[in-house]
Amino acid sequence: MMTNRWINYLLSVVVGLGLVSVAAYNQPQDREERAALLDQELVEDDREADGELSDALEREPIQLRPRDPEAEVPEIDTAEAAPPPRLDSIGVSASHPLAVEVGMEVLAGGGNAVDAAVAVAYTLGVVEPFGSGIGGGGALLLVEPDGAPPRYYDYRETAPVNGEPPASDIGVPGFVAGMAHVHEAHGSVDLEDLIEFAARYAEDGFEVDPYLTERLEEAAFRLPIHLLPRLFPDGVAVQPGTTLRQPEYAEALRLIQSEGPGAMYGGEVGQRIVGSVDGLDLDDLRAYEVMEVEPSVGRIAGYELLGGGAPVAGPTVVQLLQIAEARGIADLEPDSADAIHVLAQAWRQANAQRIDAIGDPSVEDVDLAALLATEVSEAYAAAIPDDGFAPIDADDEVIGLETDTTHAVVVDRDGTMVSMTNTLSNFFGSGLPVSGFFMNDQLKNFSPEPDSINHAAPLKRPRSFIAPMVVLQDGQPVLGIGSPGGRRIPNIVAQVLARWAAQGQAIDDAVLAPRFHLEGDTLETEEAPGNAVVDELIRRGYEVTTFVPTSEYYGAVQVLVVDWEEGTIRGVEEIRRQGTWEARGWDE
Numbered sequence: 001m002m003t004n005r006w007i008n009y010l011l012s013v014v015v016g017l018g019l020v021s022v023a024a025y026n027q028p029q030d031r032e033e034r035a036a037l038l039d040q041e042l043v044e045d046d047r048e049a050d051g052e053l054s055d056a057l058e059r060e061p062i063q064l065r066p067r068d069p070e071a072e073v074p075e076i077d078t079a080e081a082a083p084p085p086r087l088d089s090i091g092v093s094a095s096h097p098l099a100v101e102v103g104m105e106v107l108a109g110g111g112n113a114v115d116a117a118v119a120v121a122y123t124l125g126v127v128e129p130f131g132s133g134i135g136g137g138g139a140l141l142l143v144e145p146d147g148a149p150p151r152y153y154d155y156r157e158t159a160p161v162n163g164e165p166p167a168s169d170i171g172v173p174g175f176v177a178g179m180a181h182v183h184e185a186h187g188s189v190d191l192e193d194l195i196e197f198a199a200r201y202a203e204d205g206f207e208v209d210p211y212l213t214e215r216l217e218e219a220a221f222r223l224p225i226h227l228l229p230r231l232f233p234d235g236v237a238v239q240p241g242t243t244l245r246q247p248e249y250a251e252a253l254r255l256i257q258s259e260g261p262g263a264m265y266g267g268e269v270g271q272r273i274v275g276s277v278d279g280l281d282l283d284d285l286r287a288y289e290v291m292e293v294e295p296s297v298g299r300i301a302g303y304e305l306l307g308g309g310a311p312v313a314g315p316t317v318v319q320l321l322q323i324a325e326a327r328g329i330a331d332l333e334p335d336s337a338d339a340i341h342v343l344a345q346a347w348r349q350a351n352a353q354r355i356d357a358i359g360d361p362s363v364e365d366v367d368l369a370a371l372l373a374t375e376v377s378e379a380y381a382a383a384i385p386d387d388g389f390a391p392i393d394a395d396d397e398v399i400g401l402e403t404d405t406t407h408a409v410v411v412d413r414d415g416t417m418v419s420m421t422n423t424l425s426n427f428f429g430s431g432l433p434v435s436g437f438f439m440n441d442q443l444k445n446f447s448p449e450p451d452s453i454n455h456a457a458p459l460k461r462p463r464s465f466i467a468p469m470v471v472l473q474d475g476q477p478v479l480g481i482g483s484p485g486g487r488r489i490p491n492i493v494a495q496v497l498a499r500w501a502a503q504g505q506a507i508d509d510a511v512l513a514p515r516f517h518l519e520g521d522t523l524e525t526e527e528a529p530g531n532a533v534v535d536e537l538i539r540r541g542y543e544v545t546t547f548v549p550t551s552e553y554y555g556a557v558q559v560l561v562v563d564w565e566e567g568t569i570r571g572v573e574e575i576r577r578q579g580t581w582e583a584r585g586w587d588e
Helices: 004-025 031-038 097-108 113-127 175-186 191-204 210-222 247-263 268-276 282-286 314-326 337-357 374-382 486-502 507-512 531-539
Strands: 089-094 137-143 151-154 296-300 303-307 406-411 417-423 469-473 476-482 516-519 522-525 543-546 558-563 568-571 580-585
Touching: 089 097, 089 113, 089 558, 089 568, 097 113, 097 191, 097 406, 097 580, 113 137, 113 175, 113 191, 113 247, 113 406, 113 417, 137 175, 137 303, 137 469, 137 476, 151 175, 175 191, 175 247, 191 247, 247 268, 268 282, 296 314, 296 486, 303 314, 314 337, 314 374, 314 486, 337 374, 337 486, 337 516, 337 531, 406 476, 406 558, 417 469, 417 476, 469 486, 476 486, 486 507, 486 516, 507 558, 531 543, 558 580, 568 580
Parallel strands: 522 543
Antiparallel strands: 089 406, 089 580, 137 151, 137 417, 296 303, 303 469, 406 417, 469 476, 476 558, 516 522, 558 568
């Protein structure tokens, strides 16, 4: 029997195809006609015909080299510093199977969790050009076993030096700088080799899946398809089963391999960016810096919560869960009206605090310790009425339907865990292609209010809903999680963690359970609750609607769970997108 959720998905596909058809009807489908309409030059790419693209069958396997073969390895006094426990298992969870394969190959080849994460991130930018890439940015949380201090890196996009966002909302991309910075601090194998996986997929191609085709079709109305002959041959989105080659993207990756991040921040790739983006110049790119800041720290159900620091949504997820725990979420049935009410109101309060107190800590005064203090969460929990809504200040944000972003989790054989979210902001970002990759539109997330903590300023990062998280038990990382989903990301992650950590559900059940999101007085549900639950929620003041505009509207969680006693790693196949995972003994 078909469930309500699957019926909703079917209806959303029908509606989506209808919208795409309308958009397609209103847009010239012939590339020449589209180019003439926009008074832009038509792009032709003859490199494949000229034989400049490599033949995949002639490739030698990628051999991972040590980052610095001549570096001396210091001797360790085992009497003073015992080595960390070895998990002897490896695992990768990501939104595309090819990225999972790459990550596992790096781990099996001797790379550590950071090496694998870098390779996965570059690969995702090629095989999922709509979700992330070198024209965007992201955030990475690194947690080692045995209570080592966690490290959080923010390599998200920034405003220009003059503090004025371009009309396109394109920010200075941080992806390349971020990957190089994290690798320099923690990587063990050569960075050029890690980028090689993505470069080969760009040059040799990969088989297009239905999800990529759907994303292209849905975004065609706002993309310059006449500039994208690979993605839109003859004006039509590339079809599933087709081999997609991206020689321009490959060329940019080769420049980064040979020249390092300088290729992006002042070199040839950077020059192409500033030549295409009004409002950015080379000084803006040269001024970019990766930010290492304080992670968010909290607790729920005996677990320690670690999240990204400001200005991403890690503090919001931590505060949401602490409020919910203080309000008794552990004692409530997950799908009950009481549980939904508690989580919805905890989100309402945590989001209000996010708007009021969370901004870029390199520019603004952000006090995470005060925001996440247990007594503060308990006070907010006490303010949630049994009936009705908790009082908050008005929300100053524009509400959007975007379901952008990609997340990956990596665990190496020492038990080091990386939880990493990368994004262009919207799907395909601004829609502007430069050298084969898409530029972000991240700066639209600044507040237009001059007195907002999130107002634009020189080199400032806007707030973001991304929320890479790690859960610890007895000092050991036991779960890494994150999701796309735009504004709904904090709710998506918090609901899974509440079910798993506080309510004792298996991780599979927690991830696959239907989700909800409170927007104003409207409770958007992925699958309609039972009539009794709906009636009770309506009595408490909610307007309840089943709203599923796209299958990934409520996210696509990537998660890995580590069992230290068994020495095993497991994940969950997410039904809302094509995310997958793999885990095994490192030497299998």
